[in-house]
Amino acid sequence: METKNMIIIAVVVVIIAILGVVFATGMLNGDDNKNVVTTPFKTDFMEGSFVGKVKLVNDDEKFMHSYRDKNHSITYNISTVDDSESLMDIYELQGVTNPEERSFNGNDWNIYFTQAIPGNDTNSSKDNDTMNIIIAQSQGKKQGYLIYMIIDSKSDVNSTMNTYGQSYTDYMKPLLESITLKKSDDVPKIYDQFGLTEDQFKQQMDMIHDYQAGNMSALG
Template sequence: MENKNMIIIFAAVAVVIIAIAGILFATGFIGGNDVETTPFKMSFMEGSFIGNVSLENDKEKFMHSYEDKENKITYNISTVDNSSVLMEIYQIQGLGNPEVRSFNGNEWNIYFTQAVPNNNSSTNSSNGDDAMNIIIGESQGKKQGYLIYMIIDGKSKINATGKMYGEAYTNYFEPLLESLTLKESKNVPHIYDEFGLTKEQFDYQIDLIRQYKSGNTSALQGAQ
């Protein structure tokens, strides 16, 4: 009888352990890296963030915003018909050349930059400590492009320096890219609409930018 009772107890404990393990796997606490993850799903992309991340804005079908409040990180994720040409515009404004990586069969251009918050207060001027570090991931598919902006607040405890080898990229951004599944969408926004231009006007501006990049430094003087 004693042995039978012991078997029953061990069986009950085993059931509890299996149930707990299932919960931990589902929430991302175990399964290899002991890291909490937050899954997300939208019409054009799905994957998982590292950490406890909440959806903050999904009013626009093709642009969603998420926040990791603990680490003071904002993720802005969107899709347009031509994301690569947007990067050309950013580069003419000073954005550096990208690092190129491939994840799940998708090639990503990864950019690192900074921005200083606009503070109009006469008593609280911005300083270097306020600078936000930004990692941009851009992937252009056959029919549409995908954009991820990871904005790390200047007061975040996450080390965002060091580019590809920094904590923000290595521990947060790259795992996000590794988790992604990209989806094709219908009625994706046109990039020229985002600038309030017609296709012809936008193409003209891009042609001037490309002339400038190829060495014709006077090209942009005629831009309207």
């Protein structure tokens, strides 16, 4: 009987050891990481990998590229500009506020969640036409970086507008974790993007900052 008990104990020890290896290596985690398809991309200012089968659809501008995940109805627009923080100040007037702050690979990112209705057709203002958008913005000393993840209303991805939703956890977060940011020459000036001179843009931003500080008449 003692020999039999020792054999049983030995078998249990082996099973526990095997389970330890299984849990340590994630072998019981299903297919979460096993069959994830990624698409690498590389530009003059940024490189990394999208989750899913993603195709370049527009690179006419050197510092602005667009990619499309047709299977999941997601569009990614990536760009760089000298001052991305001013751009976000402008977006704040349109209700894009309260970013989540995250750091990946030594880069600090502000993560914004917002929505938009495609086009200017008032008949499109239905809930099922609303696009959910995640904006990731990072500003270096002289160069800012922007990633727009635009999730169509027909997408099969759960686009809950926070960092716990599938669109962020399964798509945006892995993308940010893969990103390498590059310093570029001749980075586009933010004022050029608005068709203004540097002085004109500064005047506009001064009014915006006054408004944000509580002067409601600054933009009047």
